[in-house]
Each structure stands twice: as C-alpha cells, then as structure tokens.
Amino acid sequence: MTFADFVRLSRAYVWVLIGCTILGALLMIAKTTREPVLYAATSSGLVRVGNATDAGTEQGNSQLAEDKANLYAYLATKTPVAQEVIDELDLDVPPAAIAGRFTPSVDADVNALTITAIGTTPEEARDLANAVVEAVVVVAKEVDGDTGLTKIIPLEPAELPGAPFTPDYERAAMKGAAGGLAIAYAFLIARRLIDRKVRSAKHVEEATGAAVLGVIPKEEVLGRSNRGVRGDLGKAAEAFRQLRTNLRFVDIDNEPRKIVVTSALPGEGKSTVSSNIARLVAQAGTKVLLIDADLRRPMIATTFEVDGAVGLTQALAGDIDVTDVIVESGMANLSLLPAGRIPPNPSELLGSLKMKQMIDDLAVDYLVILDAPPLLPVTDAGLLSAFCDGALLVQASGKTQIEQSQHCRRILDQVGSRLLGVVLNKAPVKGANAIVYGGGYGGYGGYGGGYKSEYKALDAYSTAGKGRRRKSAAKTDKTGKVDKAARTSKAEKATKA
Template sequence: MTIEDFLRMMLRNALVLLVLTIVGAVAGLGLSFTRSPVYAASALGYVSANTSTDESGSPVAQSGGNMELQYSKAQSYLPLFRTRAVGERVVEDLGLQQSPDSIAGSLQATVDPNAPIITVTAYAGSAEDASAIANSAVEATAAEALELETGADGRGTPSVQLVPYQTALVPGGPASPDRSRFLLAGAALGLLLGLGLGWLRSRNDSRLRTPEDITALVGVPVLGSLPDVKDFTRTKDGALPEPESFAARESMRKLRTNLRFVDVDSPPRSIVVTSSTAAEGKSTVAANLARVMARAGQPTLLIDADLRRPTVAAAFGVDGKVGLSQLLAKSISVEDALQLSGTRGLTVLPAGHIPPNPSELLGSRSMHELVEEFSRSYFVIIDAPPLLAVTDAQLLSRQVDGALVVAVSGRSRSDELLRGVEAVRSIGGTVYGVVMNRVPSSRLTRIAYGASAEYGGYGKAYDKAANIPEMDEIEIAAIDGREVESSAPSHLDSGQARTTSTPVARTSGRRRADVEPDS
C-alpha cells in the first residue's frame, strides 16, 4: 500500500476513524476514574562529611577526595531505602497498618548526578501519608546507615553521614492516574482499531472506484467518466431532460470522442449499451450519448431493446405502444416504427409491445438484419438489459460492432463487472470499453476515491451560451464542407427537422415529439 493509498483509505473511513478515536478517548478517560488515586511526595537527604579533629581538638581541613567519598556513599545508600529494616522503622515511627515490605516497596530513591543528595519519593493512597512516609524514610535510612557504619554498639565516628536535608511537602493532587495519558492512550488505541478496520474494509471491498481498477480488471479502457450530478436524473414520469451543466455535457462529448477512436481502421456503426446489473444508469448513458452523437452531425438511431423494462419512450416523450417488437414480428413497417426524438438528427425506435419471448426476438436473424440495415443510414445505439440478469444483452452484442458496459463508481463490484464482460466475450462479442457513471463530484470525495477532477471550474462561463454551436460540430462541418446554423431558437422554425437517409421516421398517425432546436 502506497502513501497515497493509505491517505485515501483514511479519507474513505474518516467517519469510522473519528468515531472510534472518540470512543477510545472516552473509554480511556472512564478507565482512569476506576483507578484509585496515588499521591507522591519527595524528601531530600544529604550525605555530609563529618569534621575530623587533631590531637588538640582543632578541625582538620577537608580534602577534595571527601566529595568523591560522599557521592560514593550516597550511591551505596540507595538500596537501603527498599530494605525491610527501613520499612520496619517507618511503620514503627508512623504507626502504619501496612507491612514493612509494602512500605519499602513504595519508596524510590535517586542520587543527584552533581551532588551527594538523595531524593526519596514515597507513594501512598493519601497526600498526608505520602509526605509523612517520605520524611520518615529519610530519617529511618539515615539511622540504618549510621548503625551499619558504626556497628551495633554505636562507637566511632563515620567519615560521612546521611542527614535529612529537605522535608517533603503535602502534594496538592494525585500523581496517578494521569487522566490525560489515559485519554491519549485510549484515543490512540481507537485510532489504531479504526485503521485496522479500514484496512480490512479496503481488502474486502470489491467496489470499483478508479479507471485504473477497471482497466486492470477487464483489460479494456474507461471511455468516459460521468459526474454524479442531477442533470442525469429522470423526472417522475420517466422523462430525461437535456443536461445543462458544463460538466455533464462535456463528459458526454468526451465519451463520444473516445468512442470514435476505439477502432480507427474500422469505426463502429452500431453499439449496444448495457451494464452488469440493474440501476447502473445504462439507459441514461445510451440516451445522452445518442443526443451528443446527433448534435455532432451524425444521424443517430436509438433502439430500445430492453423489452422487459423499456424506458426510451418515456425518456423522449414519444409513443411507446409500437416499436421494435412489432417490427421484428413484421406486423408494422419501418416508417411506422421510427419516431423523431425532438433532437435534430436523432431518431428513436421504442420497444413497443412487451413480448413473452424477448431473448428469442433479440437473438433472431431478423434482429441481425434490422441492425445491419439501420447501420447503413444511422449510427445505431441499442439500449439493452443488464448482462447478468438476462441473456438479451449478451445476444445483442453479437448483432452490433461492439458493446459499452456501464459501471457505477464506488458501487459496482469487480466480480459483477468481470462476469458481465466475460459474458459478452464468451459468445464472440467485443467490449469497446467501460463507462464510469456517477463519479463523485466533490473535491474531497474525488481525492478519497481516486476519481479524477476533470472539470474543476472550467467552462462554467459557457453554461448559458446556448446560441453557440459545439466546437466539434463546427469542425465536422468544415471537414464536410457545409455550414452550421446557430442553435439560437430564432434561427430555427419550430417544425423544422433535419432530414436523414432512409428509412424515414414516422411523423403522423401516432404521437410524435415536437422537434426542438439544438442548444
């Protein structure tokens, strides 16, 4: 795992990390209140050199070696503080109920590195006891040391002697538990637990989040990344309005451009748009891709081949009672089946009557011939059912040049996408690429899930420039040697529609969507 992966894992699991860190901190603080308070008090003892006298009783000057002796003796006295003998003296002196061993065990002694001063720290359950034990321990150790130096009869004068130097004060608060340390330790443990859970989630999370994930999995490129914006949302009656934001429109144009270059030597004339599972947005992608293909000057036909749950008729507001199923059954003519969409250059073929045998119809020779005939006049886009639900899309992939598979960023799972792609390949179909749908738009989410920030703030100034033709349409027109009209409504009659090669879309007899000017 790289540092970038680690940071993304933290951002993806930020809420879990925050909650567990807070819970750990609260638990640590609560644990500190279950511990009995312990108070600490320190007293000082000084190892002094006794003044020696000559035969006449006059003091003899001290030599520099006495300081070394004092420091050496101070070091040797340290073990005395934790002996039972000292503990017994303290218990007797203070009249304590504890055992001598427990008193001796509660003492800590250290020597100042620059002077023969011993610091004795006593720990007790009350502040007064800690202070009293520390002071008594210095006196008890001094007496014990003097007895060891002079013998049991107390004769002679030792060269050095431990004497009380500074008494211990009554502490103002407990030395432990240190509530801040418990709190920090609990927070750290909670954070570590959160990181562990985040790592496990990442290891077991098979959801696809980045184009690199998809390419590594199925071996085909991501041809488009569509942002998670409301422009791609249908209305309550199933209608699919034109995208208005720059991000939405530009993402569809990029998909269109990439699709044109998937096979330069043999450009596709017909594709099927599908997904591995339901509710991944394949119908929305198919409809909007058909729109941008038509707006670029390419006569386009959108076929609703989802004969189980058709959506194209509702999306464009056309009559869905007749369409593909009747056409395959040869009960109506092509002219009666095709309908204008309201977008210049785009014709739609609704699903029509829902048949009892969709798979047989879509895999029939008639369907193959129909697609072949339409692809001579149109760029054909077929909206198909999900691959893993039924075999319809799998069969249709043999009828077209290639397939686009739609996957939802952060929701579609790798095993499902792989099974869907393999289903197409297993019968000889071609998968041109994958379309990542609902890519997170917020900057923080893009960073967390590795989605690219393709748009930023660029293009917002152009969102309302409806009277300016798309640049790619102008370029295509220049190549074809034709002129492109401005898309302003005043330049186009409400009933005007672009004429296309045969077959001609039906304009009467059944409901037809009003033709709208390009924008």
C-alpha cells in the same frame, strides 16, 4: 495505500475522525474520574562512607558509597523498610499496604538516593518520603552489619505537594484522543483495503483491461424519469461530452456503427448513458438511431416520452416494417426504436438472424446504439454484442464489484465481442473518491464558464418539442400525399397481434 490515498481518506471522513477523537478523550476522562486521588512527595540525600584522609581512600569510599546507594534503593521497596516506616510514623496498616508506594532511584555520579512516596493526602506523602530514607539506613545496618560509617546526608527533605498527580485529566484526554483517532484510522483503512467495489478508473482498467472512456459524476438530474435528456445535465454535461469525444476516437480507421451499451447488473445507469450519448452524438451532426433492446425492462420510451406500445418486437415478428415504428425524438438527427410489447422469449428474438440483418440494414443510414440488458443476469447483451461492432460497458462507482467487472469481460470475450471501453458512472462529486476523479466536477472554473452560454443554447435546441411518430414515406398517392390509412392499418394490426 499511498500517502495521497491517506490524505483523501482523511478529507472524506474528517468528521468521523474528529468524532472518534473526541469520544476517545471523553471515555478516558470518564475512566480517570474513577481513579483515587493520590499525592507524591520526594526526598533525597547523599550517601557517604567514612572520612577519607587521602585521594586513594576517597576513591575507595566513593565506590563503596555507590554500592551502598544501590543497596538502599533495592531495600526501599521491601517489607522490612515498610515495617520500619510504620513503626516510626505509628501507622495502623500492614507493611504490604505501603511497601509498593516507594519508588527509589540512584544518581551514580554523586551517589545520591532519591525516594518518591505516594500518599492519599499531601501530609501522608511528605511524611512517608522523609521516613523511608531513615528506615532504609536502619534496615541496611541489620542486613550487612554496618558499623555506622555509612550515612545519608539529607539534601532535599520532602515538602507538601501542591496538587495530586492522579487523576491527570489532561494526560488521560490526550491518550484517549490518540487512541480514538488510531482506532478510527485503523477501521477506515481496513475497510478500504478489503473493499472490492469499483471506485476508480484504475480499478476498472485493471479488472477489464479496457480504457475508461468517461467518468460520469453522480448528478440528481440523471436519476429522474427523463434521465437528463430534456434538461440541463448539470455537472455531468462536460463528462458526457468528453465521453462522446473519446468514443469517436476509439477506432478512427474503422468507426463503430453498431454499439451495444450494457452493464454488469441493473441500476448501474446503462439507459442513462445510452440515452445521453445518443443525444449528444446526434447534436454533433451524426444521424443516430437509439434502439431499446432491453425487452425485459424497456426504458427508452419513458425517457423520451414517446409511445412505446409498438416497436422492435413487432418488427422482429414481422407484424410491421421497422421503418414504420421508428419514432422521432423531437431532437435533430436522433431517432428512436422503442422495445414494443414485452415478449416471452427475449433472448431468442435478440439473437436471431433477423435481428442481425435488421441492425446491419439500419447501420447503413444511422449510427445504431442499442440499450441492452445487463450482462450478468441474462444473455441478451452477449448475443447482441456478438454481431455488433463492439460494446460499451457501464460500471457504477461504489456498486459494481471488481469480480463482476472481470466476469463481464470474460462474457464478451467468449462471444467474440469487442469491448470498446468502459464508462464509470455515478462517480461521487464529494469525498475521498472525488479527489481521484480530479477533485470533483465543480472545478472547471473559467474554462467551463466560457462555454456556458453556448452549451445552454445547444441544450435548448436539442430539447425542443416532444417525441412524435415518424411519417411514413413508403406509400403516397398520386397527388404525393401520405397514405395515412395504409400506415394506420399496419399499426393497428401490429397492436392487435
């Protein structure tokens, strides 16, 4: 994880981090309230040995004093010293109860001995600190047979402490806050490191080996029944236009005319992408035919609000000519071929030679875009992409697994299909991942605003009218009028079949 990733993670989960920090501080404060109230008092004195009459004696006495100070510090925490203090203060406690309350330290530069004593009251702490110094000297004489030449000159007798040193709520709060923050970061970083979901263009490119042609932000309008094809795309409008531009430059010398749009699993937005990219390419002046090749869960008829009872399946069965079931979308240059009746054998129909021939014939007059089923659950998309110019793979940010992306690439390679590129769909516009995609899609600023009126006019133009059946030009009478009876009889026959 890079520093930039760390910053994005912090920004995305800032309230989680703050909450864990506060919770950690509160827990430590609650724990500290159960600690006893203790006071600490400190007394100190200088350790001196004999009376030196010359420099040599003084140096020897100084070294001896240092040794004595270290001995006193060692003895301060022992039971004999504690017993001496008990006798001096007339305490009714066992020596072991107060032996651990003394903390000695030695300053070797001046041979000073400092004793810190802990008590449950200010008076007890002061009396213990003062008594232990004298007790150490007494015990030391008994241990090494001192003749009285060594003494401790009081330097700073203990005074009454003004406040207890524990519980220290401020220190406890700081420790708890630091601990809570550290645990929160550890959890978030571990969660991110073990996450195997596609969350960035880099993940997709590494998994599939193909370029990301577009990153579509998560937008509410795309989740509706019409998938944004008859309304403003919101923040996703510019992303779809960028996808349209990138798709045109996939292969300039051999421009794809038959494109399969698929995904790894259902719910990743392949129908949304295919519908909107078909609409925008048609809007740019290219004749487009959008075929609903998902014969298991067809969506195109519902999306464009057209009649989908008769369509691709009847044409493949030979019940009706394909030109009679092509539907006008109500948008310039965009025609639709609904799925028709759902068959019991979708894979056989889509993989048939008749399907291949039909697509080849239609590709002469149209840029054919096929909304195909997902790759992993069924084989339909693989069969279609085998005789098309390439596949456009849709992946959902935060949903598709990296292993699933890799498996999709293997399937396409096995059938000899060309992966034109990948569309990363449902990219979050807020949070850590939004930074990866350029800081969110609200930051186009003046650049996007300058074209707002133009985009609005184009969208209004492209969404005018409703879907309607394309008039058949195949049969006319001698007066040049359309033979409506012949066309109606074919449609009725196909419906009954």
